[in-house]
Amino acid sequence: MQSTLSFSQPDGIKPHSLFVFSVKCSLSPRMLTVAFLALLCASACASELQASSSSFSGEYGGHGGKQFSHSGNQLDGPITAIRVRVNSYYIIGLQVCYGKVWSDYVGGKLGKLKEISLYPGESVVQVSGRYKSYLRKLVFVTDKSRVLTFGKDRGKSFKAVPLHPNTVLRFISGRAGQSIINAIGFHWGVYPSKHENC
Numbered sequence: 001m002q003s004t005l006s007f008s009q010p011d012g013i014k015p016h017s018l019f020v021f022s023v024k025c026s027l028s029p030r031m032l033t034v035a036f037l038a039l040l041c042a043s044a045c046a047s048e049l050q051a052s053s054s055s056f057s058g059e060y061g062g063h064g065g066k067q068f069s070h071s072g073n074q075l076d077g078p079i080t081a082i083r084v085r086v087n088s089y090y091i092i093g094l095q096v097c098y099g100k101v102w103s104d105y106v107g108g109k110l111g112k113l114k115e116i117s118l119y120p121g122e123s124v125v126q127v128s129g130r131y132k133s134y135l136r137k138l139v140f141v142t143d144k145s146r147v148l149t150f151g152k153d154r155g156k157s158f159k160a161v162p163l164h165p166n167t168v169l170r171f172i173s174g175r176a177g178q179s180i181i182n183a184i185g186f187h188w189g190v191y192p193s194k195h196e197n198c
Contacts, residue, residue: 054189057160061183062133065175068106074171076101084150087111091135091151091181108179116148123168130155135181162188
């Protein structure tokens with residue numbers, strides 16, 4: 001079997017930007033089948049590697065509240081900044097920047113809003129905190145050894161870390177009411193290769 005593959009100049013393309021490619025090869029049907037199966041296997045292995053490097057920690061907190069998830073936000077890039085609203089007792093609200101895009105704000109509007117930005121290439125590798133009926137404290141630890149603390153030291157403690165090496169916090173989920181964060185969970189995965197910061 002002989003195959004010829006060629007590209008010619010489309011209308012409106014200048015000669016200096018023209019890419020001409022011509023290949024003549026002789027491939028048997030058996031070789032085409034082997035090449036297709038190798039490509040299919042490589043694709044499946046890449047998907048399996050991504051799945052095997054993902055993990056979940058949580059949910060930490062009480063009951064109630066409406067579910068939220070930032071799973072779609074992770075497509076905008078890695079976590080680059082975090083906003084947390086606190087009062088004297090609880091974590092009131094939460095918002096996370098993925099790449100250059102802020103997630104929807106969840107929780108209440110009362111209390112003091114604090115914001116921290118991660119350095120370029122910096123990632124969250126551990127989250128600890130406290131909760132009772134509601135989320136009371138969050139402590140983010142980065143791979144640059146920074147410790148970012150929000151809230152008060154009351155309630156039952158938790159510590160969340162990824163199951164797999166070389167993975168980082170990719171997005172959060174949980175439950176929130178109109179005035180408070182009820183519970184939170186942490187989703188870990190591989191750091192994306194290209195992104196911009198908030």
